[in-house]
Amino acid sequence: MAKKGNIVVGQSGGPTSVINASLAGVYKTAKERGFHKVYGMLHGIQGFLDEQYVDLSTQIHSDMDIELLKRTPSAFLGSCRFKLPDIHENPDIYEKIFSILDKLNIEVFIYIGGNDSMDTIKKLSDYAIVKGHRQKFLGVPKTIDNDLALTDHTPGFGSAAKYIGTSTKEIIRDAQGLTYNSPMITVIEVMGRNAGWLTGATALAKTEECEGPDLIYLPEVAFDVEKFVNKVKDLLKKKISVVVAVSEGIKLEDGRYVCELSGGSDYVDAFGHKQLQGTAAYLAGLLKNEIGCKTRSVEFSTLQRSASHMASRVDIDEAFMVGGAAVKAADEGDTGKMVVIDRVSDDPYSSAAGIYDVHKIANNEKLVPRNWLNRDGSYVTDDFLNYIEPLIQGDYSPFMVNGLPQHLVMKK
């Protein structure tokens, strides 16, 4: 068997608690399968174009380091939000990428990311095939949003859901402890522009000893402000503390985001996505005016994607698995593919890595099915919860040093 060349791996898009577990899976499997060097792109394809990369053997020295990497949130290699132009628009950029790949003797290019990153894998693998380049291009899914098609779920989702479920329980406890004879409404805002998977995860808080949120609104169903206010008023007739979870991306029937009603922010990111903020704050203010009781808003914000101290063991293990599976697939000749997670069994839960053509995946958002929401779109169903519960099970204890979780961080 011919001696193997090198691998390069990058991370892209919004970070998650487990994106580094996938990196660990790539690294460990590449070493086990006899690849020579594993390079990491610094800040994804954007940094790679500036020839910013690192030999990962200078960073990972032991199995202990690999375990630490699995417990480190955010992109160890640095991330980017960089959209490759279409090939005909700017062939030079493709020439440059492949010249760097050739210079580094790269045989396998692995990109860990979401929808936009799979677009990168598609374009690069297409280009390689058209131009006769030998490199293989594999995608590893990653997003807390769980909005990738064809995979049962995405690495990063389970941990974010576990953090959201835990924090929602804690907030409900907080609210109930505070309310005696004057009512209080708490509005929780969860990430999710178009897909409500994470907002639905607040329903995990509904357990034996916790009633969970009272209302849950996802972007999949048009939001009716008047009906919402009336529902809250009705709830206040029966209970003193009302907790509502809303997605940052809930929209009115006419398509306007609820957060736009408050004036909000107009920042637009590199993919043309509007930055949403303030949905919960807006609704809390509205309810205060309409009902006159105390209201408050809580945004889980950045914490929901970076709280690796509350990561799910299933999620970390699966993230590691798909990283390794991408190396294996490339090593066996695949290219232009994304590794996915197949749910093999529900009870007991088990999963395995599968593989799909990336052309079928990119830019195709997976939303929460309408029948996993109740009729008026104000809560998720048991089917939703049965789907999500296996994904939040178990944990990896953080490596605590001086009272705080330790992370693996790039040595310069």
Added chain:
Amino acid sequence: MAKKGNIVVGQSGGPTSVINASLAGVYKTAKERGFHKVYGMLHGIQGFLDEQYVDLSTQIHSDMDIELLKRTPSAFLGSCRFKLPDIHENPDIYEKIFSILDKLNIEVFIYIGGNDSMDTIKKLSDYAIVKGHRQKFLGVPKTIDNDLALTDHTPGFGSAAKYIGTSTKEIIRDAQGLTYNSPMITVIEVMGRNAGWLTGATALAKTEECEGPDLIYLPEVAFDVEKFVNKVKDLLKKKISVVVAVSEGIKLEDGRYVCELSGGSDYVDAFGHKQLQGTAAYLAGLLKNEIGCKTRSVEFSTLQRSASHMASRVDIDEAFMVGGAAVKAADEGDTGKMVVIDRVSDDPYSSAAGIYDVHKIANNEKLVPRNWLNRDGSYVTDDFLNYIEPLIQGDYSPFMVNGLPQHLVMKK
């Protein structure tokens, strides 16, 4: 020895992660010392006045329940924000309280709370002495804010500090992973109206592998907007990701809260405290306008006081200790006192329960000493960190059920 009567215990003010550990300490010690029944006031003195109370033996059935209670955030008994009138203003309310105490054969009244709660202990113990009532009144300190005098620190502070340190590390990782060649400023908002203890705790994130926040602003020092903007501009010349931590209560030289500059909320609570919100959001917006780069704000909000999944073992143990010590003190004849935590040794850290006259404590806020901040008031010193570090050590594993922490909740 005469057969002992009953104890009543209540919780008051803002919840913490460990206020129930103090309740557990009261309950267990009361049982061990032979008190007959332990009653819990529902929603503190306010519910007690409505004769809302519970026999805790109907709620706590085992040592396992006690352990679960130690891991349950927020006030198990329910809290209140109710200020007793001065005795001469409304003697009827005092008569009512003592008639309920007599009816329930209460010998010891224990109140777990902050400054405002110690005021309740003071008034009730004064009244009892003046009127010749036999009950003993003891206070157990509780506040994430750490602003009580005479105690080395308050139960609840260490756990909040641990959560804040952990989350700050995770946010710094998130920010560094996201920034390649376009800068980003993150402004973190931490609770603390007048005392900056919790905001200073963000400096715990400064560890071997994390540079920590770049700037930290406490309410103890007047905030200068122009100097702040210039400092951030200077930092951006050297680094791409700047992380700033501010207290919700930072004020200008003229006494106005920074959050008031944005118009903010005008809600005022029962103690006349203005509700503060939006300091970080205001500053993030300001920096975006002044500097033109991407900015974002994160509010730790309610999570910092209810995240019992990240509680400190030292904090839980001390909260339990002071609860027990209050029962012991009352049993030995003390009244009108608050239990405090004395720091016995720094290295190795050890602490013990002490006791002080509550007249010396109430309504006397303990601020961060000026010499524990650097000269221009933009960071805390090593002395601050040496004080706080022992308080965040160790953890109690949450009891995980179906992937989420389990809590002990009042059975109706």
